[in-house]
Amino acid sequence: MSFTRWLVRRTVYLMITIFIIASINFVIFRLMPGDPVSMLVAERILKPEMIDEVRRMFGLDKPLWEQYILYIKNLLTGYLGYSFYWRRPVLTIVLERLPNTIMLLGVSTIIAIIIGIVLGIIAASRRGSKVDVTVVTTSLLFYAVPVFWIGMILLLTLAVYIPLFPIGGTMSRPPPEEPLASLLDFLWHMTLPALCLVLIQFGSFALLMRNSLLEALTEDYVVAARAKGLPEKKVLYAHAFRNAVLPIVSAAAISFGFIVGGATLTETVFSWFGVGRLIYEAVLQRDYPVLQGVFFIITLSVVLANFAADILYAVLDPRIKYERRMV
Numbered sequence: 165m166s167f168t169r170w171l172v173r174r175t176v177y178l179m180i181t182i183f184i185i186a187s188i189n190f191v192i193f194r195l196m197p198g199d200p201v202s203m204l205v206a207e208r209i210l211k212p213e214m215i216d217e218v219r220r221m222f223g224l225d226k227p228l229w230e231q232y233i234l235y236i237k238n239l240l241t242g243y244l245g246y247s248f249y250w251r252r253p254v255l256t257i258v259l260e261r262l263p264n265t266i267m268l269l270g271v272s273t274i275i276a277i278i279i280g281i282v283l284g285i286i287a288a289s290r291r292g293s294k295v296d297v298t299v300v301t302t303s304l305l306f307y308a309v310p311v312f313w314i315g316m317i318l319l320l321t322l323a324v325y326i327p328l329f330p331i332g333g334t335m336s337r338p339p340p341e342e343p344l345a346s347l348l349d350f351l352w353h354m355t356l357p358a359l360c361l362v363l364i365q366f367g368s369f370a371l372l373m374r375n376s377l378l379e380a381l382t383e384d385y386v387v388a389a390r391a392k393g394l395p396e397k398k399v400l401y402a403h404a405f406r407n408a409v410l411p412i413v414s415a416a417a418i419s420f421g422f423i424v425g426g427a428t429l430t431e432t433v434f435s436w437f438g439v440g441r442l443i444y445e446a447v448l449q450r451d452y453p454v455l456q457g458v459f460f461i462i463t464l465s466v467v468l469a470n471f472a473a474d475i476l477y478a479v480l481d482p483r484i485k486y487e488r489r490m491v
Contacts (some may be wrong), residue, residue, distance in 0.1 A: 167359050239460065262424065365419070376410070420469050425440035
């Protein structure tokens with residue numbers, strides 16, 4: 165099968181996947197308890213006819229099948245809906261917060277991947293040693309600890325007891341006027357949430373790298389390289405590492421795909437003005453359009469990231485044929 169045919173078939177599968185997830189996305193938020201209109205009029209005394217007008221304004225008086233058709237049409241035109249609570253287009257609200265989330269999640273994920281790969285290589289090259297045990301234990305510990313607990317500990321130690329960092333927010337109030345000072349202030353606020361995300365992410369990459377490298381070291385081509393008398397470092401980095409890093413590609417692609425969705429708990433704990441906190445606020449307000457819009461964007465980013473990982477996987481590993489990728 166040619167690359168073009170494989171690419172076309174994969175694209176068709178992607179479109180089907182996106183359509184199915186978009187449909188589930190529509191249904192699942194209609195099953196949530198509560199009524200968004202009641203949240204809108206909670207602080208106002210409105211007559212029944214005015215409440216009905218609010219329902220008509222947002223299309224909530226229509227049958228579900230009509231709401232679904234309108235929802236699909238809007239998606240096809242790039243319109244993600246109008247927020248019940250913020251009274252603004254969903255896409256505008258998301259785009260306001262998206263840069264903060266991409267910066268926070270992007271930096272923390274890259275750092276976590278680098279640390280995980282380095283620690284995984286060290287642990288695999290010294291299998292059974294104290295270093296290996298320490299890396300595995302530390303990775304499992306941070307991987308298992310709840311993210312909100314780590315966030316609160318960081319806030320207590322480095323923002324309350326030792327006030328080195330701000331206790332929350334994205335920028336100081338009022339923000340600095342100079343561009344450099346504004347950037348440094350942004351990074352100052354981002355340090356603790358980024359550190360929290362690095363701590364909970366690096367363990368999975370370290371364990372994955374370690375196990376993958378240990379498996380690669382038992383392959384025939386590694387045994388042949390050692391039989392030729394090649395130095396152990398060359399065997400490790402030039403032969404075993406290249407194949408061992410392939411699972412990291414898939415894991416990293418999934419991580420980068422979820423960057424758009426943000427880290428809801430982390431952004432909530434640190435009051436970070438990002439998409440993750442937007443999800444939390446929208447859930448509290450039963451804001452269906454915002455939730456649908458955000459989750460649809462997350463779906464697109466994850467699916468496209470996995471698609472890119474498939475292509476990169478086939479490029480990095482010449483043993484993979486397009487026929488096999490279709491299985």
